[in-house]
Amino acid sequence: MLFLLAIVLGVLAGLLVGGRITNLARIRFRWPWLIVVAVLVREVVLLSPLNRIEGAQYAYLITLAAIVAWTIWNLNRLPAIWLITAGSALNLIVIAANRGRMPVAPEIAGSLLRRGTLGQYTVMGSGTNLNFFGDWITLYPVPEAYSLGDVLIAIGIAVAVFISTATPTRIVS
Numbered sequence: 001m002l003f004l005l006a007i008v009l010g011v012l013a014g015l016l017v018g019g020r021i022t023n024l025a026r027i028r029f030r031w032p033w034l035i036v037v038a039v040l041v042r043e044v045v046l047l048s049p050l051n052r053i054e055g056a057q058y059a060y061l062i063t064l065a066a067i068v069a070w071t072i073w074n075l076n077r078l079p080a081i082w083l084i085t086a087g088s089a090l091n092l093i094v095i096a097a098n099r100g101r102m103p104v105a106p107e108i109a110g111s112l113l114r115r116g117t118l119g120q121y122t123v124m125g126s127g128t129n130l131n132f133f134g135d136w137i138t139l140y141p142v143p144e145a146y147s148l149g150d151v152l153i154a155i156g157i158a159v160a161v162f163i164s165t166a167t168p169t170r171i172v173s
Contacts, residue, residue, distance in 0.1 A: 001142050002150060006157040013158075014165025023165050029077060034070050038063035042120070051119035057100035060120040064092045079163040083156025090149030094133040098122060103134035108145040 011021060041063045050056040071085040095102050103124035104112055112118050124131050135145035146154075 001144060002139065002146055002154045003157055005142075006154040007161050010158040010161025011165050013162045017166050019162075019166035021165060023167070024161070027078065027164055029074050031070065031073075034066055038067050046119040046121075055100075057095075057117075057120040061092070061095055061100045064088060064095060068092055078160050080156045080159035083159065084153050085156075087149040087152030087154075087156060090133055090152065091147055094130040094147065094149070095120065097129040098134075102147065103128040103131050104145050105131075105134065105136035108136070108138055 011024075014023075015021065042060050045051060045056050045060050050059075068085060068088045071081050071088060075081055075085070091102065101117060101120055101122035104121050105124050106113060109121075109123050112121055112123055116123055121135070122128060124134050124136070128134065133148055135147045135150070137146045137148070137151060138144070139146065
């Protein structure tokens, strides 16, 4: 939800300064399907019966590493992608430090409290590492938990979409 909101805000801000939404179609990435696959893997691991299988969380960890590599590879193609890289790298580090799972603060973990782990998530506690970089941030009115990495990614997405919407000549093809 946070990333969708970032896209919408970026587009709206770009339009407010005279940009055009069609400018987004001019962006050319190397291997754009990699992002689609990564998002699909994340959702499958979280929302399917795979979320009960120990080890499935590593599929998401691998796709997150691929996203970090992809953003580095595309640094020159999109302004502010470095923020997305930094946020993704923070998430990758904390997830790797917790055996493939992102720690979530207990006060916002919801049904995760009963299970302890679900897909690529685990309840934050004394047995988890780098908790400060886990999911503990809430942004009203969205009832979800976010990490510092997620916030950096969202800012990067919003800025990148804004610049891309507002200034088509800055996009490298």
